[in-house]
Each structure stands twice: as structure tokens, then as C-alpha cells.
Amino acid sequence: MTTDVPPPFTFLPGDADSPVILHVPHSSREIPADVRAGIVLDDAALERELDHITDAHTAELAEAAARAAGRAPWRFVNGLSRLVVDPERFPDDREEMLAVGMGAVYTRTTHRETLRPDGVDPAPLIERYFAPYAQAMTDAVADRLAATGRAVIIDVHSYPRTPLPYELHGDGPRPTVCLGTDAFHTPPALLGAARAAFAPCGETGLDSPFAGTYVPLEFFEKRPEVSALMVEIRRDTYMTEPGGPAGPGLDVLATALATLVDAVSG
Numbered sequence: 001m002t003t004d005v006p007p008p009f010t011f012l013p014g015d016a017d018s019p020v021i022l023h024v025p026h027s028s029r030e031i032p033a034d035v036r037a038g039i040v041l042d043d044a045a046l047e048r049e050l051d052h053i054t055d056a057h058t059a060e061l062a063e064a065a066a067r068a069a070g071r072a073p074w075r076f077v078n079g080l081s082r083l084v085v086d087p088e089r090f091p092d093d094r095e096e097m098l099a100v101g102m103g104a105v106y107t108r109t110t111h112r113e114t115l116r117p118d119g120v121d122p123a124p125l126i127e128r129y130f131a132p133y134a135q136a137m138t139d140a141v142a143d144r145l146a147a148t149g150r151a152v153i154i155d156v157h158s159y160p161r162t163p164l165p166y167e168l169h170g171d172g173p174r175p176t177v178c179l180g181t182d183a184f185h186t187p188p189a190l191l192g193a194a195r196a197a198f199a200p201c202g203e204t205g206l207d208s209p210f211a212g213t214y215v216p217l218e219f220f221e222k223r224p225e226v227s228a229l230m231v232e233i234r235r236d237t238y239m240t241e242p243g244g245p246a247g248p249g250l251d252v253l254a255t256a257l258a259t260l261v262d263a264v265s266g
Contacts, residue, residue: 008084009133011140012075014066019148020073020261021140022066023155023214026082027059035084035125040114051243052110053082055158056235057250062156064254069261073154076140078133082106083115085130087137088155088214100166104130110164138216141226152190152264153228155180155214156257161236163209170209176202176237180213180230184221190229190264197260201252202237227264231257 008030014020029050031039041049059077066072078087089095089104101108101115105122109115144151159178163170177198181191191206198204213230235241238249 007132007136008079008129009136010075010077010079011136012066012077014072014074017148018071018073018265019144019150020071020152020154020265021144022062022073022075022257022261023137023153024055024059024062024075024077025087025155025214026053026055026078026157027057028079028081029054030079031081031084038116038120039083040117041109048242049109049115050081050083052160052164054243055156056243057239057246058156058158058233060246061233061238061250061254061257064251065257065261068254068258069265071262071265073261073265074140074144076137080129085125085133087130087133091126091130091134096168097166100168102166108166110166112165134216138218141216141219145223145225150225150227153213153215153226154257154260154264155228155230157210157230157232158235158238159210159232160241161234167209169211172208173205174209174234175205176234177204178208178210178230178232178234179204179206180211180232181207182213182215182228184224185215185226185228186213187227190227193263194229194231194260197263198231198253198256201249201256231260 091104095103105125107116141151179194195204210232213228215228219226239246
């Protein structure tokens with residue numbers, strides 16, 4: 001006997017003619033009990049780790065931007081913490097973050113301490129959580145391609161003011177907004193629209209401290225009609241770090257994100 005269990009992610013509809021998907025993969029702190037059992041941190045240490053690793057308030061940011069946009073974008077929101085699986089990592093040896101124990105299934109914390117025991121098999125978590133997420137996001141992009149002839153993925157993230165030990169490229173600039181790009185999937189017009197939209201928020205930078213952007217593997221480096229940009233917002237500009245409440249900066253950023261959505265929707 002099977003039980004219908006709702007997926008731990010949500011694809012929220014926007015306007016029928018919008019090509020834009022706001023992707024929010026790291027906003028949740030939710031960890032199922034059986035997954036929690038495989039994490040070696042005590043409850044207090046886990047809460048501290050969630051403060052550091054969660055892109056707090058990014059789901060609210062995307063929601064506010066969607067409400068403010070002239071043409072509502074679609075939203076794909078992860079309902080689980082990235083400590084369950086990180087849906088944006090490569091699920092294989094292509095993933096550079098494996099060097100610090102942060103592939104699709106993390107074994108180390110932001111401070112390079114043990115999160116899961118050495119030798120843990122990532123396959124069950126990848127099968128249960130990563131693969132369905134990847135397929136659903138692939139289907140979401142295919143849906144926008146079928147409806148509008150293109151898809152624009154805007155990946156919504158945040159990062160701390162001060163580098164954390166897990167960062168492989170933490171010694172570079174840390175602007176108010178970091179725009180992560182891909183040579184194949186980030187056209188100049190999309191990048192230019194983002195720079196203009198976020199100019200009122202402060203300094204924008206390119207691919208530092210985090211580079212690249214997310215595209216489902218079925219389309220990655222194959223379909224130029226799928227464009228993508230990662231928006232990484234420095235947390236001190238809109239919230240109390242680490243893991244604290246949002247402040248008025250969130251409204252400013254939501255307006256900027258809505259401006260970007262409108263600029264690339266037409």
C-alpha cells in the first residue's frame with residue numbers, strides 16, 4: 001500500500017505568458033526526523049549550523065517580488081533545508097564542493113566540522129530527495145519553454161558578510177549583490193538588466209564570492225533558450241546575521257528583483 005506524500009518543494013504558478021522562474025533552493029530550515037537522525041550535531045549545534053547555511057528570508061523576498069512584478073513570475077521553492085540534499089550541486093565527481101564535504105549530500109559543516117559520519121552513502125538521500133527535485137525543476141523549465149519559447153531562471157540566494165571556512169573562493173570581493181553567471185546561459189542582456197535593477201541597492205559584482213548559476217542538467221549547455229542568473233545578496237544588507245530577522249532592506253531588494261523580472265519578461 002502506498003501513501004500519497006506531498007513533495008517537499010512547490011512550483012507556484014505565475015502569469016501564463018511569463019518565462020521567468022524564481023528559484024529558491026536554500027531558504028528552508030526543515031529537516032525530516034529520519035534525516036535528522038543521520039546528522040551527528042546536537043540540537044544546539046544544528047541550530048547554529050542552520051543559521052549559517054540557510055539563505056534566510058529568500059522565499060519571502062521572491063514572494064514579495066512576484067507580487068510587485070507587472071507580470072508575475074513562476075516560483076520554484078525548496079521546502080527542505082540544504083542539509084537534507086543540496087539540489088544545486090552536481091550529484092557526481094564534477095562537484096568542486098566535494099573537496100570540503102559539501103557535494104549533493106553534505107558531510108561537513110560551514111566550519112568544516114563533521115556533519116555526517118565518514119563513509120556515509122549519499123545514494124539513498126539522492127534517490128529520495130535530489131532526483132525528484134531535479135526532475136520537477138526540469139519539468140518546470142520545460143513547461144515555460146512550451147508556453148513561451150524560452151525560460152529565464154533567476155536563482156535567489158544570500159551569503160554572509162564575513163567568509164565562512166567552507167568557502168573555496170572567500171578571499172574575493174563581497175559586494176551588496178553578487179551576480180553569478182554562466183558563459184552559455186547568461187546572455188549580456190540578462191546581466192545588464194540585473195546590474196540596472198540592483199543598482200539602487202548598492203554595489204553589484206560578478207561571480208565573487210560565488211560563481212555560476214543553476215540550470216537543470218537536461219538543458220545545461222544544450223539549450224540557449226534557457227537563460228539563467230544567480231542573485232546572491234549579502235545578508236547584512238537585509239537581515240540580522242546569523243539567522244536573525246529581516247529588516248527594511250528586504251523591501252528594497254524585493255523592488256529591485258521585481259524590476260529585474262519585469263525587464264526580462266517581455
